[in-house]
Amino acid sequence: MITAWDVIRLIFYLGILLGLMYGVLYLMRKYVYRSQGTGASHLNMKVLSTQMIMPKKFISAVKIEGHVYILGITDYSFTLLDKSDAAPEPEQLISGDDSVLARLRKSIKIS
Numbered sequence: 001m002i003t004a005w006d007v008i009r010l011i012f013y014l015g016i017l018l019g020l021m022y023g024v025l026y027l028m029r030k031y032v033y034r035s036q037g038t039g040a041s042h043l044n045m046k047v048l049s050t051q052m053i054m055p056k057k058f059i060s061a062v063k064i065e066g067h068v069y070i071l072g073i074t075d076y077s078f079t080l081l082d083k084s085d086a087a088p089e090p091e092q093l094i095s096g097d098d099s100v101l102a103r104l105r106k107s108i109k110i111s
Contacts, residue, residue: 070103 048061048068058073059081070082082103 045064050060060071062069068084072079
């Protein structure tokens, strides 16, 4: 026969078990996963500009190690649209004949 004392003891042990699991997860996130991510921090990467063209579809200019990449981004993929070795000036990303939008129009042949 199950008594009230058995139920209280079961809830107590379940609380201890869940607390231990949460503690282990917290320590793993704090120490294990942080140490694995340090290799990516040496990569010199900066997002220069992001523009939404449709819902859940974006065009981004990303500078990685001195190269500028123009990426098409959707929910499920990244597509390289253009690559440049020279870093554009910030005002070139907004306007000008060699802007990101002008280069994108040239690459997909829209006048």
